[in-house]
Amino acid sequence: YLLHHEVIPNADDFVSALHACARLNETGLALSLCLRDKKGVPHAAKASVDYQRTLVKDMGLALPGIMHRDHIKYIQLHDAEATGVIASTVTRFLHPDNPCIVLNESDDRIKISARGTKSLIARGLDLAEVLRVAAETVGGRGGGHSIASGAAIPKTGDAADIFLATADSLVGEQLREEPRDEP
Template sequence: CEVIPNANDFVSCLNACSRLNDPGLALSLCLRDPAGVSHARRAAVDYQRTLVREMNAAEPSILHGDHIKYLMLDDAEGTGIIASTVTGFLYPDHPCIVLNHSDGKIKISARGTKYQVASGLDLAEVLRIASESVGGRGGGHSIASGAAIPKGAADAFISTADSLVGAQLGGEPQ
């Protein structure tokens, strides 16, 4: 018998343990130890609250490129989830790129939708080319990718990424 029978709840708890840097708790769940279940569920709820706070703080800061939506944040949690929320719910016609100033560099998460990918979007290529153009590195998957670039390179990165997305999707600026 699983200590958390619902697979989605189990994954949420494991993810929260990882994000909150508590691998021991995650391991205890995987080993089916019921002692940590309530703590893990609390951790999952706390992490979800953190993400909601981050999203609420980020929403007014959404910037509009010609072909993308993007945000510039400082030491934010859950940038991939923020990007997914923006493109999945707020602006489903645009990929979203989140730039997060952290640890002396800019870490980037980008998310698109299945529809955008079917229309030609390849965020792995966009992030690889745009990040390399400013001395960084990036890649991933067509629908979800990441990169790291040097501080001070955000504007040039965004300009290149926006142009690349426009070329891939063949769209007029919106």
């Protein structure tokens, strides 16, 4: 689509620039684009390139570290920026038969992104429930949608291992249930 009155007329490029600005905490720059300030376009282009570099770097670190349990694939990272993109990429293109859970350790907690596929959802997968229950097991919080969810858990002791074991068990239980029609 073309946005004839915007400073970035290609809709995909415009959305990508806004997304990059948001991820890089350049909210003022994103606002300037929305207000049609042409002076922000070169800075937004740089932000888009910087964010793409971050994605490539994070993917390069993540892909060799894909691990598995009985029913899930998972990756453990430190201070990564693109955990949702990583989980989506692994689930969609590399391992579509298993949901992918990415654990991202930061200063004070572990943030988690999980992604599934439509075919897994049709078989009974509900990642919102999996992440909610697994996170609560270790004193964290989680939820979201059946196909894409997130959580945050404390960075203490063996919380990550307990979370993963619980999530793996829950996914196994869900996928053993009778298949259901997609909504």
